[in-house]
Amino acid sequence: MSDLFDSEHRVPTAWCTSRATDPVTSEEAAVRHEPRAASNAGKLLNMIRRIDEPLTACELSVASGVERIETSRRLSDLHRRGFIAKGDIKVCAVKQVKMLTWKEIK
Numbered sequence: 001m002s003d004l005f006d007s008e009h010r011v012p013t014a015w016c017t018s019r020a021t022d023p024v025t026s027e028e029a030a031v032r033h034e035p036r037a038a039s040n041a042g043k044l045l046n047m048i049r050r051i052d053e054p055l056t057a058c059e060l061s062v063a064s065g066v067e068r069i070e071t072s073r074r075l076s077d078l079h080r081r082g083f084i085a086k087g088d089i090k091v092c093a094v095k096q097v098k099m100l101t102w103k104e105i106k
Helices: 024-050 057-064 068-080
Strands: 084-091 098-104
Touching: 024 057, 024 068, 024 098, 057 068, 057 098, 068 084, 068 098
Parallel strands: none
Antiparallel strands: 084 098
């Protein structure tokens, strides 16, 4: 996983968490999904770094092969951790509606 991030960026821990009020099964599921969540975050971050123009979550999902809901969750995580920023609003090529775009923080 570390090869997905350059030397300035390290893979943050705990991409998947459950709430303290969730049942133990939610906590177990979060632990099982953790490696896949970190991998998906890396895929999305690399995609954002390679593209010339900001893309919407739907466009990123199609381009990266990461499932749509997972894409939104990882984009939110990447944004909260300071890896990406919200871009302009544009008409999404996938949904044909106005959507927020995402871009790399430089």
